[in-house]
Amino acid sequence: xxxxxxxxxxxxxxxxxxxxxxxxxxxxxxxxxxxxxxxxxxxxxxxxxxxxxxxxxxxxxxxxxxxxxxxxxxxxxxxxxxxxxxxxxxxxxxxxxxxxxxxxxxxxxxxxxxxxxxxxxxxxxxxxxxxxxxxxxxxxxxxxxxxxxxxxxxxxxxxxxxxxxxxxxxxxxxxxxxxxxxxxxxxxxxxxxxxxxxxxxxxxxxxxxxxxxxxxxxxxxxxxxxxxxxxxxxxxxxxxxxxxxxxxxxxxxxxxxxxxxxxxxxxxxxxxxxxxxxxxxxxxxxxxxxxxxxxxxxxxxxxxxxxxxxxxxxxxxxxxxxxxxxxxxxxxxxxxxxxxxxxxxxxxxxxxxxxxxxxxxxxxxxxxxxxxxxxxxxxxxxxxxxxxxxxxxxxxxxxxxxxxxxxxxxxxxxxxxxxxxxxxxxxxxxxxxxxxxxxxxxxxxxxxxxxxxxxxxxxxxxxxxxxxxxxxx
Numbered sequence: 139x140x141x142x143x144x145x146x147x148x149x150x151x152x153x154x155x156x157x158x159x160x161x162x163x164x165x166x167x168x169x170x171x172x173x174x175x176x177x178x179x180x181x182x183x184x185x186x187x188x189x190x191x192x193x194x195x196x197x198x199x200x201x202x203x204x205x206x207x208x209x210x211x212x213x214x215x216x217x218x219x220x221x222x223x224x225x226x227x228x229x230x231x232x233x234x235x236x237x238x239x240x241x242x243x244x245x246x247x248x249x250x251x252x253x254x255x256x257x258x259x260x261x262x263x264x265x266x267x268x269x270x271x272x273x274x275x276x277x278x279x280x281x282x283x284x285x286x287x288x289x290x291x292x293x294x295x296x297x298x299x300x301x302x303x304x305x306x307x308x309x310x311x312x313x314x315x316x317x318x319x320x321x322x323x324x325x326x327x328x329x330x331x332x333x334x335x336x337x338x339x340x341x342x343x344x345x346x347x348x349x350x351x352x353x354x355x356x357x358x359x360x361x362x363x364x365x366x367x368x369x370x371x372x373x374x375x376x377x378x379x380x381x382x383x384x385x386x387x388x389x390x391x392x393x394x395x396x397x398x399x400x401x402x403x404x405x406x407x408x409x410x411x412x413x414x415x416x417x418x419x420x421x422x423x424x425x426x427x428x429x430x431x432x433x434x435x436x437x438x439x440x441x442x443x444x445x446x447x448x449x450x451x452x453x454x455x456x457x458x459x460x461x462x463x464x465x466x467x468x469x470x471x472x473x474x475x476x477x478x479x480x481x482x483x484x485x486x487x488x489x490x491x492x493x494x495x496x497x498x499x500x501x502x503x504x505x506x507x508x509x510x511x512x513x514x515x516x517x518x519x520x521x522x523x524x525x526x527x528x529x530x531x532x533x534x535x536x537x538x539x540x541x542x543x544x545x546x547x548x549x550x551x552x553x554x555x556x557x558x559x560x561x562x563x564x565x566x567x568x569x570x571x572x573x574x575x576x577x578x579x580x581x582x583x584x585x586x587x588x589x590x591x592x593x594x595x596x597x598x599x600x601x602x603x604x605x606x607x608x609x610x611x
Contacts, residue, residue: 152477159470159486164493166463167304168501169456170200171296175508178450180442194446194453197293198426198438202418203457204289205282207465208411215404227395227402227476274401275409278394282413284387286422291380298365298373300498300511303345303520307377310342312484312534314385319481323389328562330536330544330555337530338488344523346374351516388480395476403472410468481534488531491524537562 174197179189218225296304316335319325365373394401401409423440431437447453475483495511502510532542537559546554 155470155473155477159467159474160490160493162463162467162470163490164497166467167494168497169460169463173456176453176456178446178453180445181449195297196438196443198290198422199443201289201293203461204464205411205414205418207461208407208468210465211404211411212408215408218404226473278401278406278409279413281387281390282410284383285410286414286417288380288384288387291376295373295376295380298369304377307345308381308487310378311381311385311487312338314382315388315480315484318389328558330558331534334530334534337526341523341527341530344526348516348520348523388483392475392480403476407468407472485531488527
């Protein structure tokens with residue numbers, strides 16, 4: 139059995155989608171961290187008549203805002219359906235004027251044409267061209283639950299970590315995705331895949347150690363130097379838990395978009411937004427309001443959040459930017475899952491720390507020291523963690539261009555998996571030959587018509603037979 143479903147080739151479209159997801163993902167993460175650093179007022183004033191300012195640390199509000207942004211996917215879904223706009227994942231079942239494929243006649247083919255064109259047309263339609271069943275809309279509540287839990291965990295962990303460390307810890311999701319693809323989806327992974335996963339584990343350990351060491355440094359170094367070691371450790375644990383739940387979401391999304399009756403990508407995004415918004419209003423916020431905390435007696439007070447949002451223009455502007463960044467990130471990330479796989483979605487999250495790291499340094503040193511990240515004594519260790527992360531990802535991405543092939547070189551640490559790469563190459567060549575034969579067969583199938591079947595165009599063979607019959611009469 140071929141295992142090429144786990145070896146994906148990246149064309150120009152896939153590369154563009156991947157880069158767009160990185161750009162909007164970077165903007166989303168930085169904007170999220172920036173919003174938690176903003177101060178605003180809830181409309182109250184002190185004794186001197188000045189508005190009372192407080193820090194806008196509202197991680198659940200950002201989670202709620204993410205789902206509201208994803209609701210725009212439903213608008214795009216209906217727009218694509220109504221105007222029949224070509225979009226990946228949508229097949230409107232258009233057929234050729236000649237009625238589509240024609241059966242190749244054999245000795246078992248009936249000479250009498252069957253009047254079942256309607257049934258054949260329905261069967262030939264791809265699943266996405268058929269009407270989406272009602273149960274699918276409820277089924278898509280599952281990834282929304284995963285998304286809600288994972289995002290809430292990550293947002294809570296982000297309060298105690300720098301954004302680059304936060305993003306790299308999310309890279310541990312590839313470990314869980316690989317395990318679930320192997321043991322849940324029953325998709326075979328090669329040895330080099332597991333070597334890549336192993337190096338990702340090493341990078342997660344390095345990054346986690348960086349966060350713990352940095353918390354013991356000077357309090358004025360870095361964006362999170364004012365938190366304790368216990369809080370940093372809590373942040374690391376929350377991030378790893380969020381990465382696990384996020385991996386459940388990635389694998390489920392890949393599965394639901396490739397079922398016999400698949401969910402189109404835009405519908406998936408939109409329904410995740412719908413169910414997430416509903417769960418946010420009915421479950422997340424009521425629990426957060428009644429749980430004790432530092433936000434006016436609650437873990438997060440939605441009434442105070444709304445008051446601060448309505449009375450603080452800087453928070454409104456930051457949220458609008460976050461709104462569009464989170465929607466387009468989710469759109470392109472889901473498209474990466476659809477065009478490639480859930481592992482590539484996890485790889486996408488592993489690439490984002492590089493752009494976040496560079497962007498944060500530029501913001502801190504070139505724009506404003508109030509935002510971004512500064513270089514600390516432990517940043518070198520963080521760079522090492524990033525290098526290991528990229529190394530592991532490049533191994534996992536083999537044998538595509540730009541990947542690292544383990545053939546016994548010094549950087550492969552003596553590991554030689556040349557036989558696996560040769561096996562993949564042979565399977566790819568066989569798959570290309572099969573695809574060419576299938577294309578030729580399809581072309582022959584379309585162009586071949588039986589002369590015994592009634593047709594507006596009478597064939598030469600039929601005319602000859604009629605002529606012979608007339609001569610005998």
